[in-house]
Amino acid sequence: MNIRATKREETRQKILEAARNCLDCGDFEQASTREIAKRAGVAEGTIFSHFATKEELVICCISAQMAEAIEKGLYTMDPEWCFVDKLMHLASYRFAQIGLNPRLWQVIMKQIVFSARKGAVNDVLQSSGLIQAVQGLIEEAQLTGELNSNLSPELIRKSLMALILFTIHEHMSHQNFDCEDMCATLRELVEAQVIGLWASKPEMAA
16 A cells, blocks of 8 residues: 555544544534544545545444444354354344444434435445354354255345344334343344244244
8 A cells, every 4th residue: 555545544544533433422413524524633525535425424434333343243252152142142242332322323223224325224234244244154054054055145144134123123112222132132033033934944834
């Protein structure tokens, strides 16, 4: 990487750090790009040379935070665990983030889900590494016979991501951000799928 590219990347990281500080303080929704630029020590126009919109900046910040949780979850995962236990371990790190600052994540979820930009939710899940991590667990479980290998891994993954998003939405609507409770909700949903639709050898109805 040449000097110019290095400097540009350093500026980008300063902007992201300033935006993350706004997120951590819970005032990102009110913070203007001018305020973020001031915290980063750059001109306001510099932000838009790195991020097309404030929304784009939000997505990058969220993805980075989620990526940290996913990385920790994968690093501390026991390879001997079953598919459901591995998934729940990974999810627990994600749910813990929400529990630490629920008001912030309520704002974030609202902005992402109702984003005017097509594919915003998928972009966050993709760039954070969550989709790749879950897909890897599914493919591994299919190889070991825990999940039906005749089903498309992508189909299982999409269903699973829907269950995760449902769990988050359900607990936000009831203002219950306890990590263990969220994990219990997701586990119940996933186990029902594992012994049913995703089962390696589904039982035939009598």
